Amino acid sequence: xxxxxxxxxxxxxxxxxxxxxxxxxxxxxxxxxxxxxxxxxxxxxxxxxxxxxxxxxxxxxxxxxxxxxxxxxxxxxxxxxxxxxxxxxxxxxxxxxxxxxxxxxxxxxxxxxxxxxxxxxxxxxxxxxxxxxxxxxxxxxxxxxxxxxxxxxxxxxxxxxxxxxxxxxxxxxxxxxxxxxxxxxxxxxxxxxxxxxxxxxxxxxxxxxxxxxxxxxxxxxxxxxxxxxxxxxxxxxxxxxxxxxxxxxxxxxxxxxxxxxxxxxxxxxxxxxxxxxxxxxxxxxxxxxxxxxxxxxxxxxxxxxxxxxxxxxxxxxxxxxxxxxxxxxxxxxxxxxxxxxxxxxxxxxxxxxxxxxxxxxxxxxxxxxxxxxxxxxxxxxxxxxxxxxxxxxxxxxxxxxxxxxxxxxxxxxxxxxxxxxxxxxxxxxxxxxxxxxxxxxxxxxxxxxxxxxxxxxxxxxxxxxxxxxxxxxxxxxxxxxxxxxxxxxxxxxxxxxxxxxxxxxxxxxxxxxxxxxxxxxxxxxxxxxxxxxxxxxxxxxxxxxxxxxxxxxxxxxxxxxxxxxxxxxxxxxxxxxxxxxxxxxxxxxxxxxxxxxxxxxxxxxxxxxxxxxxxxxxxxxxxxxxxxxxxxxxxx
Numbered sequence: 001x002x003x004x005x006x007x008x009x010x011x012x013x014x015x016x017x018x019x020x021x022x023x024x025x026x027x028x029x030x031x032x033x034x035x036x037x038x039x040x041x042x043x044x045x046x047x048x049x050x051x052x053x054x055x056x057x058x059x060x061x062x063x064x065x066x067x068x069x070x071x072x073x074x075x076x077x078x079x080x081x082x083x084x085x086x087x088x089x090x091x092x093x094x095x096x097x098x099x100x101x102x103x104x105x106x107x108x109x110x111x112x113x114x115x116x117x118x119x120x121x122x123x124x125x126x127x128x129x130x131x132x133x134x135x136x137x138x139x140x141x142x143x144x145x146x147x148x149x150x151x152x153x154x155x156x157x158x159x160x161x162x163x164x165x166x167x168x169x170x171x172x173x174x175x176x177x178x179x180x181x182x183x184x185x186x187x188x189x190x191x192x193x194x195x196x197x198x199x200x201x202x203x204x205x206x207x208x209x210x211x212x213x214x215x216x217x218x219x220x221x222x223x224x225x226x227x228x229x230x231x232x233x234x235x236x237x238x239x240x241x242x243x244x245x246x247x248x249x250x251x252x253x254x255x256x257x258x259x260x261x262x263x264x265x266x267x268x269x270x271x272x273x274x275x276x277x278x279x280x281x282x283x284x285x286x287x288x289x290x291x292x293x294x295x296x297x298x299x300x301x302x303x304x305x306x307x308x309x310x311x312x313x314x315x316x317x318x319x320x321x322x323x324x325x326x327x328x329x330x331x332x333x334x335x336x337x338x339x340x341x342x343x344x345x346x347x348x349x350x351x352x353x354x355x356x357x358x359x360x361x362x363x364x365x366x367x368x369x370x371x372x373x374x375x376x377x378x379x380x381x382x383x384x385x386x387x388x389x390x391x392x393x394x395x396x397x398x399x400x401x402x403x404x405x406x407x408x409x410x411x412x413x414x415x416x417x418x419x420x421x422x423x424x425x426x427x428x429x430x431x432x433x434x435x436x437x438x439x440x441x442x443x444x445x446x447x448x449x450x451x452x453x454x455x456x457x458x459x460x461x462x463x464x465x466x467x468x469x470x471x472x473x474x475x476x477x478x479x480x481x482x483x484x485x486x487x488x489x490x491x492x493x494x495x496x497x498x499x500x501x502x503x504x505x506x507x508x509x510x511x512x513x514x515x516x517x518x519x520x521x522x523x524x525x526x527x528x529x530x531x532x533x534x535x536x537x538x539x540x541x542x543x544x545x546x547x548x549x550x551x552x553x554x555x556x557x558x559x560x561x562x563x564x565x566x567x568x569x570x571x572x573x574x575x576x577x578x579x580x581x582x583x584x585x586x587x588x589x590x591x592x593x594x595x596x597x598x599x600x601x602x603x604x605x606x607x608x609x610x611x612x613x614x615x616x617x618x619x620x621x622x623x624x625x626x627x628x629x630x631x632x633x634x635x636x
Contacts, residue, residue: 013074024586025103025123029115031590035540036118042111051105057098060087064094075135076570082143090151093135096127125551126582133555133575154236155229162232167223170236178243178287211316215283218313222291226298235294242286242338248523249330252530285314285331286338293339346487352515353490356473359497366625370636372474373622379467381614383460388606390532391456392598396609398448402439402457403613407620409435433546433581451593455538458545462525465549469514469521471621475636479503480511481561488512496636503563511559520552539593546585554578 062073064086071079073095087094103123107116139148149156152173155166162170226232292310296303314331321327337344360371380403387399410432440450472478476497482505483489489509492499500506527548531541557565557575566573624636 010072010074010077013076014072017074025119026115028586028590029107029112029119032114032118033112034592035537035589036114038113038117040111040113041108041116044109047105047107047109049105051102051109054098054101054103054105057087058095058102059098061094061098064088075130075138078138078142082139082146082148084146084150088150092148092150092153093127093131096131100124100127122547125548129551129554133558134571137558154233157230157233159228159230161227162223162229166229166232167226170232171220171223174236174239174243177240178247178284181243181247211313211320212283215288215313215317218309219283219287219291222294225295228298231294231298234297235290238290238293238338238341239287241341242290242334245337246284246286246330246334249334252526283317284334285317285328286334288313288317289331289335290338348515348519349488349490349512352473352512355470356476356490356492356497356499357494359474359494361496363626366627368624368626370474370622370624372471373618375470375474376468376621377614377618379464380617381610382467383464384610384613385606386460386463387453387456388600388610389602390459390598390600391452392600393603393605394601395448395453395456396603396605398443398446398453399456400609400613401446402443402453404616405439405442406432406435407617409438411620449596451538452596452598455532455541458538458542459525459528459532461545462521462528462549466518466521466525469518472514476500476503477562478514478517479505479561480513480559482508483511483559484509490515498562498636501636503561505561510561513556513560516559517552517556520556521549524548524552535595537591537593537595539591540589543585543588543591546581546588548585550578550581550585553581 064083065071065073065079068085069079069081069083071077071081091097100120100123103120104116107120151165152169154170154173155162222235223232226235289310292306295306295310299306314328318324318328318331358371362369384396384399384403388396391399412431412435436454440454443453444450469478474497476492476494476499479492479499480489486509488511490512491507491509493506495501495506499510524545528541528545531544554575557572557578560572568576
């Protein structure tokens with residue numbers, strides 16, 4: 001009987017990923033055609049070539065798993081052996097790489113803008129979430145002793161000199177992120193420079209080809225100059241992080257982020273076999289500065305010269321930008337971020353650990369006030385003020401009603417899932433999502449346009465949730481599982497924390513999952529704000545909120561260690577709800593909702609509404625009755 005169910009499960013799993021998922025993505029792209037107002041690339045030849053290459057890579061990976069792994073390409077029913085032959089010698093996840101190429105090729109072949117610019121990126125994010133949120137932890141558990149390094153990867157942290165292949169692989173990885181992303185952005189936006197600019201005192205001192213060429217040589221020689229694998233890895237990670245941040249900024253704020261791209265420097269694009277590409281491939285200044293930093297670290301005697309050349313090249317590149325001062329300032333910001341990744345993470349981790357052990361409480365008779373309530377109260381106030389700025393004073397009290405009902409359902413959901421003698425008043429995020437249905441009915445009954453409220457909430461909720469995660473740190477909820485590295489984990493010692501009182505993990509090194517969520521939600525919030533500013537339908541904004549937060553939550557849950565969270569069919573309960581959130585988000589993005597013209601006016605009603613919802617949230621999540629045993633009485 002068990003064998004029969006196993007075979008049935010494999011058939012259903014295969015049918016879903018081979019048939020249902022591609023059809024679902026195609027149907028989603030069709031529904032988004034009226035929403036995604038971006039230029040399509042329609043080139044059957046290129047589309048067939050890219051898609052065909054992706055399909056061959058997928059089939060090669062599947063064959064390798066079947067032949068060398070003695071199993072099928074199904075992560076729910078994984079092969080018995082770890083495979084490092086065939087495409088798995090070169091890439092970690094060739095099937096996913098192939099599927100991404102196949103989707104991109106099919107989008108270009110069909111000339112679908114919605115598929116290319118939205119469905120494909122979301123599908124790639126989904127595959128990354130599946131890898132980080134399921135496959136990596138599963139592989140570490142099943143094959144802990146096997147070396148999982150592949151050719152296309154950064155070397156490990158060691159003082160050994162890197163091999164030639166490792167140097168080449170690191171260079172290709174950096175270029176593979178920056179060059180395609182920059183060309184895509186240039187095709188979508190073209191030249192974007194702010195109207196008001198400060199005069200640039202340094203004019204072009206040489207032709208652009210000479211400046212760009214020297215910059216590329218300076219960049220390309222870094223992998224050859226570094227002396228250890230540790231230095232090569234540090235440079236590769238910094239360059240990848242800088243490129244990712246620059247492209248993120250370029251997509252959201254073209255007037256600022258677009259300065260990283262050379263479109264304005266040399267007159268746009270030309271066609272290469274029918275595809276728009278740069279006339280010249282200029283390197284951004286932050287890449288040159290990161291190269292100078294790498295030279296200075298590995299060649300101390302040439303430190304001054306390396307820094308001087310890097311600064312000179314950065315100034316030279318700025319001279320060919322449409323807005324030189326903005327270009328230079330943006331480059332310095334990105335360089336400062338990428339060059340100090342370790343220090344930034346260490347500071348964030350230390351701050352998270354301090355917050356996690358900062359519990360304070362004040363008892364007034366039967367009432368207890370806990371300091372973590374101030375975080376969620378402040379988040380509610382700030383979120384309501386931002387919503388007021390987006391939707392206007394007319395929606396101030398609609399926001400209060402919407403938030404009030406959502407918080408109530410958050411408490412009801414958590415009682416159903418986690419409520420116990422020790423947890424009298426827990427709260428659950430997905431309960432608030434369920435409560436949106438009832439909140440919407442209440443807001444509609446009060447005579448408001450409910451989509452305006454939902455759209456505005458979808459913009460601010462990532463940031464409000466991020467602030468709310470500070471409460472989770474203090475309370476010890478949503479905490480992580482044990483992790484070996486002290487450079488990653490945080491420790492809890494306060495006896496009031498759930499980590500110490502319920503999970504019995506006092507003093508253990510745990511994943512700072514709340515911090516992971518804060519970082520992800522911080523960036524998601526700006527994406528949502530950009531959607532609002534671009535005038536997209538509120539239903540689309542809400543759907544993308546569900547998709548992006550669902551993907552992040554799926555990964556976060558894989559590293560959480562709460563003992564009371566149920567596990568079903570290999571996934572934690574909230575990973576299943578995260579999947580449901582993504583699917584629901586896809587549905588909402590295609591719902592046609594006419595966006596009304598808003599003329600928001602900021603008034604005192606918004607301030608009063610913010611104070612009311614802030615006080616209610618603070619009381620609900622920061623004030624309890626410690627002597628009572630009644631349900632909903634105690635927070636701890």
